Amino acid sequence: xxxxxxxxxxxxxxxxxxxxxxxxxxxxxxxxxxxxxxxxxxxxxxxxxxxxxxxxxxxxxxxxxxxxxxxxxxxxxxxxxxxxxxxxxxxxxxxxxxxxxxxxxxxxxxxxxxxxxxxxxxxxxxxxxxxxxxxxxxxxxxxxxxxxxxxxxxxxxxxxxxxxxxxxxxxxxxxxxxxxxxxxxxxxxxxxxxxxxxxxxxxxxxxxxxxxxxxxxxxxxxxxxxxxxxxxxxxxxxxxxxxxxxxxxxxxxxxxxxxxxxxxxxxxxxxxxxxxxxxxxxxxxxxxxxxxxxxxxxxxxxxxxxxxxxxxxxxxxxxxxxxxxxxxxxxxxxxxxxxxxxxxxxxxxxxxxxxxxxxxxxxxxxxxxxxxxxxxxxxxxxxxxxxxxxxxxxxxxxxxxxxxxxxxxxxxx
Amino acid sequence: xxxxxxxxxxxxxxxxxxxxxxxxxxxxxxxxxxxxxxxxxxxxxxxxxxxxxxxxxxxxxxxxxxxxxxxxxxxxxxxxxxxxxxxxxxxxxxxxxxxxxxxxxxxxxxxxxxxxxxxxxxxxxxxxxxxxxxxxxxxxxxxxxxxxxxxxxxxxxxxxxxxxxxx
Numbered sequence: 001x002x003x004x005x006x007x008x009x010x011x012x013x014x015x016x017x018x019x020x021x022x023x024x025x026x027x028x029x030x031x032x033x034x035x036x037x038x039x040x041x042x043x044x045x046x047x048x049x050x051x052x053x054x055x056x057x058x059x060x061x062x063x064x065x066x067x068x069x070x071x072x073x074x075x076x077x078x079x080x081x082x083x084x085x086x087x088x089x090x091x092x093x094x095x096x097x098x099x100x101x102x103x104x105x106x107x108x109x110x111x112x113x114x115x116x117x118x119x120x121x122x123x124x125x126x127x128x129x130x131x132x133x134x135x136x137x138x139x140x141x142x143x144x145x146x147x148x149x150x151x152x153x154x155x156x157x158x159x160x161x162x163x164x165x166x167x168x169x170x171x172x173x174x175x176x177x178x179x180x181x182x183x184x185x186x187x188x189x190x191x192x193x194x195x196x197x198x199x200x201x202x203x204x205x206x207x208x209x210x211x212x213x214x215x216x217x218x219x220x221x222x223x224x225x226x227x228x229x230x231x232x233x234x235x236x237x238x239x240x241x242x243x244x245x246x247x248x249x250x251x252x253x254x255x256x257x258x259x260x261x262x263x264x265x266x267x268x269x270x271x272x273x274x275x276x277x278x279x280x281x282x283x284x285x286x287x288x289x290x291x292x293x294x295x296x297x298x299x300x301x302x303x304x305x306x307x308x309x310x311x312x313x314x315x316x317x318x319x320x321x322x323x324x325x326x327x328x329x330x331x332x333x334x335x336x337x338x339x340x341x342x343x344x345x346x347x348x349x350x351x352x353x354x355x356x357x358x359x360x361x362x363x364x365x366x367x368x369x370x371x372x373x374x375x376x377x378x379x380x381x382x383x384x385x386x387x388x389x390x391x392x393x394x395x396x397x398x399x400x401x402x403x404x405x406x407x408x409x410x411x412x413x
Numbered sequence: 414x415x416x417x418x419x420x421x422x423x424x425x426x427x428x429x430x431x432x433x434x435x436x437x438x439x440x441x442x443x444x445x446x447x448x449x450x451x452x453x454x455x456x457x458x459x460x461x462x463x464x465x466x467x468x469x470x471x472x473x474x475x476x477x478x479x480x481x482x483x484x485x486x487x488x489x490x491x492x493x494x495x496x497x498x499x500x501x502x503x504x505x506x507x508x509x510x511x512x513x514x515x516x517x518x519x520x521x522x523x524x525x526x527x528x529x530x531x532x533x534x535x536x537x538x539x540x541x542x543x544x545x546x547x548x549x550x551x552x553x554x555x556x557x558x559x560x561x562x563x564x565x566x567x568x569x570x571x572x573x574x575x576x577x578x579x580x
Contacts, residue, residue: 090496097497101518152495159491165507177498230538275519279539363496 002078010073013050013294014238020046021294034153036362037395043301046190047074051305074302084374086296087367089288090245091184094363095268096281097196098177109167109344110174111120112221115359117175118182120336121146124328130213132321138382140190141372145390146329148183148364149176150398154357157402161409163337168350171341172357175337186260191375210256214249214263218270224258226276239283242271264347298300304391306384315383315388322389326396333358353408360401362394423574424565425530429523432564433554435544437471440555445474445513449485449504452512456482462514463545463552471552473545475516485509522547523556532556 020042028038055072122143129139163169231242246267253263338355369390373383441459458483464475489503523544546554
């Protein structure tokens with residue numbers, strides 16, 4: 001149990017997190033960068049301030065001893081709970097906004113680009129993980145982090161360049177949506193890998209049952225459940241039912257050994273197909289975008305600072321590792337997605353554009369890391385290393401891609 | 414007062430096909446693969462279009478309203494905070510080419526045998542002014558708020574509730 005004082009201190013930290021998230025988000029928006037980066041940077045900043053000034057330090061000025069109040073709650077379970085709900089909301093919204101019918105219509109080119117862009121970075125990531133002395137499990141997580149392209153960043157860059165209606169633009173965007181889905185689904189298998197061989201079969205069975213019940217039957221009964229929600233004439237009863245579905249799906253997905261976030265995504269996907277999703281979507285976004293999701297990004301940013309210590313050599317090691325991962329992430333997408341584009345019949349120049357367009361990583365990478373840590377697949381100090389690397393990967397790939405894309409389009413035109 | 418109550422409850426019990434516009438040939442209809450310019454041309458005069466798979470079978474697949482066109486006509490600003498599939502349909506960027514590109518494919522519909530009270534509830538719930546009337550996925554008519562208002566007002570003026578059933 002937390003004391004009343006702690007409780008209100010946590011609330012103050014939450015308020016600070018929201019304010020800084022929005023302030024930094026707006027700053028980055030003004031710099032024509034995704035607001036998400038601003039929120040992560042806000043987390044790094046706040047995390048640093050808390051660590052260096054508000055974790056019980058004492059200062060002596062002449063004879064007076066100042067003791068700053070403690071606000072080091074980023075590491076606490078309470079803040080983490082809010083952040084993890086943020087992850088569920090993020091995936092739920094992604095699911096809601098993903099239209100299965102549009103996915104089906106995605107062309108052959110996008111599919112090939114997505115598959116190539118998943119396989120090459122995944123293998124390269126695993127390979128470099130092993131070379132750098134990480135365990136097999138850890139290396140798989142490193143590979144997984146590199147699979148999913150951030151649609152938001154790419155879409156905005158293509159829009160700025162006015163190339164959305166070109167083959168390249170359409171292919172990149174389609175592929176970026178597909179590889180998010182593949183990345184999230186691959187996480188299912190990674191989660192299964194934790195267990196021993198005997199358990200593996202059982203986990204397999206549980207996963208099969210989960211998909212059978214919650215995907216197939218879900219499509220059939222969700223309509224009736226939502227019908228029920230419509231009949232309850234209480235304010236926002238419909239929203240409450242949708243939120244319950246989100247939480248119940250996460251619970252059972254976690255129970256099936258798949259990780260709750262996959263459950264959240266599937267719940268979103270199912271409800272998104274329903275006619276009533278128009279009504280739900282806005283309400284869910286209000287809660288998610290307004291509260292839980294910024295908290296998640298700030299929290300992830302705050303994890304930049306290690307609990308055990310902040311000596312330079314730790315960060316130097318991470319820095320070298322991060323450089324390797326970032327290079328691998330770039331080469332992986334250019335090779336894999338580029339090859340996919342080439343196979344789909346695009347020219348070499350176009351294939352290069354597609355490969356570069358697929359470089360940005362963001363939400364899904366951060367989510368996969370957070371899930372792997374909370375599932376215990378990654379433990380400190382490796383967890384911290386990979387997490388910081390992923391933060392750097394997200395920020396750097398997002399910042400450099402617009403320049404790279406612009407450069408390739410300039411050469412062609 | 415009691416008479417008013419009786420009137421409105423009778424009105425609620427009417428069937429959709431007793432009020433709906435059955436002149437399907439006169440409804441604004443467009444095929445899914447039709448060019449965006451046809452959409453603009455029709456919407457210059459009407460404020461919505463039903464999108465069908467093809468004009469022969471009239472299988473309803475979507476609806477386009479003025480609001481859908483507003484979102485592709487106005488300059489596109491991708492929100493800085495976007496997860497899942499972003500909405501990139503825009504005339505400016507050349508990404509809205511056919512009516513299928515911009516239609517809403519989740520259409521709230523009603524059946525010819527539904528009661529008016531159900532249709533009214535749907536209109537309130539989803540903030541709509543018109544509903545397509547659907548029989549086995551085929552568009553058979555249209556029910557507008559306009560028609561409902563006219564019908565109810567006529568009934569208050571001592572016109573029989575069901576008169577021109579042949580339309």
